[in-house]
Amino acid sequence: METIQIFDTTLRDGEQAPGCSMNLKEKLKIARILEKMHVDILEAGFPVASPGDFEAVEKIAHAVHNTTVAALARTLDKDIDIAWEAVKKARNPRLHLFVATSPLHMQEKLHLTGEQVLERVQHSVAYAKKRVSNLEFSCEDATRSEIDFLCRVVETAIRNGATVINLPDTVGYVTPQEMENLIRTVRERVPCSDRAVFSVHCHNDLGLATANSLAGVQGGARQIECTINGIGERAGNASLEEVVMTMRTRPDIYRGLHTHIDTTQISQASHTVYSIIGQSAPLNKPIVGRNAFLHESGIHQHGVLADKRTYEILTPESVGIHHSPLVLGKHSGRHAFESHLQEMGYELDPDELDRCFAEFKELCDKVKHVTDADIEALVTHYQVTDDTEDGYALEWYAVSTSNYFRATSTVCLRHGEERVQAVARGDGPIDAAFSAIDEIMQPVRHTFELYRIHGISQSKDTLGEVHVKLIAGDHSFSGRGLSTDIIEGSLYAYIRAVNRLNAYTRKHPEDMPEDE
Numbered sequence: 001m002e003t004i005q006i007f008d009t010t011l012r013d014g015e016q017a018p019g020c021s022m023n024l025k026e027k028l029k030i031a032r033i034l035e036k037m038h039v040d041i042l043e044a045g046f047p048v049a050s051p052g053d054f055e056a057v058e059k060i061a062h063a064v065h066n067t068t069v070a071a072l073a074r075t076l077d078k079d080i081d082i083a084w085e086a087v088k089k090a091r092n093p094r095l096h097l098f099v100a101t102s103p104l105h106m107q108e109k110l111h112l113t114g115e116q117v118l119e120r121v122q123h124s125v126a127y128a129k130k131r132v133s134n135l136e137f138s139c140e141d142a143t144r145s146e147i148d149f150l151c152r153v154v155e156t157a158i159r160n161g162a163t164v165i166n167l168p169d170t171v172g173y174v175t176p177q178e179m180e181n182l183i184r185t186v187r188e189r190v191p192c193s194d195r196a197v198f199s200v201h202c203h204n205d206l207g208l209a210t211a212n213s214l215a216g217v218q219g220g221a222r223q224i225e226c227t228i229n230g231i232g233e234r235a236g237n238a239s240l241e242e243v244v245m246t247m248r249t250r251p252d253i254y255r256g257l258h259t260h261i262d263t264t265q266i267s268q269a270s271h272t273v274y275s276i277i278g279q280s281a282p283l284n285k286p287i288v289g290r291n292a293f294l295h296e297s298g299i300h301q302h303g304v305l306a307d308k309r310t311y312e313i314l315t316p317e318s319v320g321i322h323h324s325p326l327v328l329g330k331h332s333g334r335h336a337f338e339s340h341l342q343e344m345g346y347e348l349d350p351d352e353l354d355r356c357f358a359e360f361k362e363l364c365d366k367v368k369h370v371t372d373a374d375i376e377a378l379v380t381h382y383q384v385t386d387d388t389e390d391g392y393a394l395e396w397y398a399v400s401t402s403n404y405f406r407a408t409s410t411v412c413l414r415h416g417e418e419r420v421q422a423v424a425r426g427d428g429p430i431d432a433a434f435s436a437i438d439e440i441m442q443p444v445r446h447t448f449e450l451y452r453i454h455g456i457s458q459s460k461d462t463l464g465e466v467h468v469k470l471i472a473g474d475h476s477f478s479g480r481g482l483s484t485d486i487i488e489g490s491l492y493a494y495i496r497a498v499n500r501l502n503a504y505t506r507k508h509p510e511d512m513p514e515d516e
C-alpha cells in the first residue's frame, strides 16, 4: 500500500479565515487532537505574522511528538529565520516556503519578474535547507501559472533541496480534470521530480476542493493539504473528513492507496473545531452534519431497517459517532459517566473528569433529558475554556425586561476578594447587561465580530453555547459561555472576552484604539 500523507492546515490556513481565530489553549487542544488522529503533518502557523503565531508554533512544536510540525514562511530570509526559530524544537520539524508564480500575482502583488521570482526560489530554498532537511515548497496560485514557468520553478526548488512540492489551487479555480493533468504534467516534465513528493492544496470557491484534491492524487500527488470541517480563506479548504472518508469508502477507485488517519476521531475533531470557532456544522454537511446519518423518508427508513447498506455508504461508527444504549441521568455515578465518555471517544484526566462530572450533575438537576450532545458540549467547553486567566468573574445578575419599556440589568462581578456592582439600561437584556459589565470592567473601544447563541440539542431546556468575539485595533478577543440560561451564558462569554481584551491592553496599550 502507498500512503497518501495528510497535511492538516486547520491551525494556519483555517485559522487565517475571518471569524476562525483561536487562542493558544485552543490551538494546543486542536494540535493534540490532530496528533491523536494520526495526521502526518500539521501546519501550526505562520510565525512571522505575529508574536502570538510565533508562540503558538513554538508551543505546538514542543507538545506534539508523533506528527511532523510545519511552519510557514515567505521566501524571505527574515521569515525563514523566524519560522525556523519557532519550529526547530519539534521532534520532526518542517519548513514550508511559498511564493506566487502566476503572472497576475507576480506582477500585481509581488511586483517581480519571473526571473526575480526564480532567483528568490533558488536563494530561499538553499537558505532554508541549511536549517532543515524536511522542506516543502509551494507555488502559490499554481493553477493560474504558465506551465513552462511553473516547471522551471519546481525544478529550481527541487534542485536546491525541496523535498515536497505543493501546487495549490489558491483561488479554487480549476476543475478535477485540470488538477489531475497539472500534477501529472509537472511530474512528467520536471527532470528531477522523482526526488520530491507532490502535494495538492485546494480551496473551495466553486465547491470542488475535495474533488480536486482527489483528482490530484490520481495525477500522482501523494500529499493532500486540508482542514477539519474545511475551514479556511473565503469558501474554505478541502475538508479532511471528506478526502479521507472518500478514499476509505472507495478503495476500488483509490486502489493501493491509504491514509494513516484514525477515522474514529473525526466526529470529535469536527465538534471541537466548530465549538472553538463558534460555529456549528450545517445540518447536511457531509460526514459531520447532524443529518449526515439520519433517514427521514418512509422509503429510506424501510430500506435501512431491512439492510443499512441500502442507504448508508459509511457507518456513523467509522467516524466516531456512537449511539450508546446507556442513558445517563441524575442517578448515574462517576464510573458510568466515565465509561460513557470513553465510548464517545473522550479520555479525561482525573481532574477534568471530576469537574465535568460535577457540571453534569448540576445539569441533570436543571434539564429533563441530558443528551450526548449536551455531555459533549460540557466536555469540550471545559477543555477549551481557560478559567485560569486573571480577571473578573460573574457573581450574579438580574434583569428586568419587556417589550414595553427599556431593559434594566444589574450585574455583580467578582475580582479577587472584591465584589463590584453596576446597573445599566439597554435595548434588551443582553445590551443592558453588557453595558453594566462595561461600566465595571472599562474595556477600550471595541466592536463585535460575533455574538452567537447555539442550542446544543433540540429541546427548549437544552444548554445554550454562546460565542462572543470582539475586535479592538487589529486584534480579536473571544469568549465562550455555556449555560441553560442564555443570558447567563452570554455574560460568561462576554466577561471572558473582555478579560482577554483588558489583559492584552495592559500589555500592549500602543496597539489599542484611543477612547473617544
Ligand code: KIV
Pocket: 013, 098, 138, 139, 140, 141, 166, 168, 169, 170, 171, 201, 203
Ligand atoms: O492557498 C495557498 O496558496 C496557500 C499557500 C500558502 C500554500 O495557502
Ligand code: ZN
Pocket: 013, 168, 170, 201, 203, 233
Ligand atoms: Zn491556502
